[in-house]
Amino acid sequence: MVEKLKKLWLDGEFVEWDQAKVHILTHSLHYGLGVFDGMRAYKRADGATYVFRLREHIDRLFDGCKMCFLTPQHTREQVMSVCLEVLRVNGLAEGYLRPIVYVGEGAMGIYVPNNPVRTAVLAWHWGAYLGDEALKSGIRAKISSFARHHVNVSLAKAKMCGQYTNSVLAKREAKLGGYDEAILLDTSGYVSEGSGENIFIVRRGIIYTPDLSCSILEGLTRDTIITLAREMGLTVIECRLTRDQLWMADEVFFTGTAAEVTPVREVDNRAIGDGTVGPITKKLQARFFDIVRGSDTSHPEWLTRV
Ligand SMILES: Cc1ncc(COP(=O)(O)O)c(C=O)c1O
CATH class of the missing domain: 3.20.10.10 (D-amino Acid Aminotransferase, subunit A, domain 2)
Incomplete structure (x- = not known):
């Protein structure tokens, strides 16, 4: 089970963890078009926390969006700084970061060019994935x-x-x-x-x-x-x-x-x-x-x- 943290970031603002809900009409939930990435933050020997290869992970996220015709409402720089902020807001010295860009609710069916493209960034504690x-x-x-x-x-x-x-x-x-x-x-x-x-x-x-x-x-x-x-x-x-x-x-x-x-x-x-x-x-x-x-x-x- 993912351990609950304080807040996550959704479309430009921090929201309480328990309030971060999506509507059942969320297009990506039905049709699967969305792009995410995953990166880790580690506490190094100098006592500070560092995100590993942050820029390249966000570049891959945006490359994926481009290939899927998804235009995020925030820039790469904004999403990168949000990733760091999510760790700070939750006081997380080590953890896994998950930015996700997905198609929100509105129209249904395969072609929904006007549904909002939403972006969320969340983090959680994640130990060794396979143990x-x-x-x-x-x-x-x-x-x-x-x-x-x-x-x-x-x-x-x-x-x-x-x-x-x-x-x-x-x-x-x-x-x-x-x-x-x-x-x-x-x-x-x-x-x-x-x-x-x-x-x-x-x-x-x-x-x-x-x-x-x-x-x-x-x-x-x-x-x-x-x-x-x-x-x-x-x-x-x-x-x-x-x-x-x-x-x-x-x-x-x-x-x-x-x-x-x-x-x-x-x-x-x-x-x-x-x-x-x-x-x-x-x-x-x-x-x-x-x-x-x-x-x-x-x-x-x-x-x-x-
Ligand atoms: C299918 C797949 N292959 C490979 C990887 C490894 O990629 P990375 O080292 O960038 O996490 C991942 C994880 O992101 C993955 O989901």
Whole structure:
């Protein structure tokens, strides 16, 4: 359950948490067109709170809106400063921020050009998405019977609300089957991503991840890990991957704002490597956490102080 905070921001003003209601006629509720994003704020070793990659998350939100013909009533700069304000107003030193742009009530039917485009920003406490143990020891994943949307069926690069039914169904299937997370293939059978994470494999010291022409979200944690790995002298290849490459990998891990850097110790009941967290995953995970929560100051451009 999301723990109730004091206030959230809705269309230009702060409203009490319990008053933040939407009308049942809200168009996005029925038809799914809306765009959201998610970012984390961390308390670092210097005692201050920083939002990780705030500008890029808001850029992705606005890029998604552009692709969906949604014109937010507020600028990128306004939404960025609201994100910081939401944390301050709620006294949140660490948490998850969720801006969402959606189509409000008015007309019904598929084409509603005059319904209001609304924007909300809220935050909540969110610990390790897949659990603390998952970060330490890794998770068990299963390839889903649901394929990721074909690139011409939906917009993989947008965090579009309705698109997430695909993720929700895949995740439910995986959990009901006794696994922690789903891995989705694309409609041609190549590896796409997790229900809410990008995926990486390591084989013979080389890191591989699906390239951006695949049906994947352009994850900011993905970009962070690729940058850090290359800085650490590791080779990263972005290319199409097959299911058997997952099974043969020495290491597999997920990246995401929610999932951070989560090792995968088993895929489809096959142990990855020796079934424990591999050395490259460990190194990248440690560097990631040192940047977001520790004292590594090598990427000040990724951190916005609250
Ligand atoms: C489908 C999907 N893929 C990948 C990611 C990871 O993206 P990011 O690292 O920007 O959070 C997310 C989460 O936002 C997601 O929902």
